Amino acid sequence: MTPLGRATIAASLGVLLACGGTTGPVAGTLKVNFANPNNGQDGAALLVLSTPVSPVSVSAGPGLTLWGGPVTATIAKLVVSGNLTTGTILMLQVDDINKFRQYSVTLQKVARTSDSQLELLSGYSVTVSK
DSSP states (O other), X not given: XXXXXXXXXXXXXXXXXXXXXXXXXXXXXXEEEEEOTTTTSEEEEEEEEEOSSXXXXXXXXXXXXXXXXXXXXXXXXXXXXXXXXXXEEEEEEESOGGGGGGOEEEEEEEEETTXXXXXXXXXXXXXXXX
């Protein structure tokens, strides 16, 4: 084998070894996104958060208030209040954002701002994303 061939094989092995290792957890922020058909007319939402492990912290989206924290268990009921519009309503600091599919949020109730009347949940949704 020529010196160039050996160098090519050695370089290829180095790349394979560098890429072949497993990556560890990646800490970061997950977002809970809210889709609201009555954009801006709702003032509170009751949510159930289910997680594989307790989040490091949970905070409300900009301009919103979180009730029910801190979250110290894998299932928690939380209320988010304020001018609820479509967008991020919660932020979860977690130990591994790559496990985001293991986090879920269920919308239980939504109340209007004007009279606190409960809304039908048709058209609303919540999702968790990186």
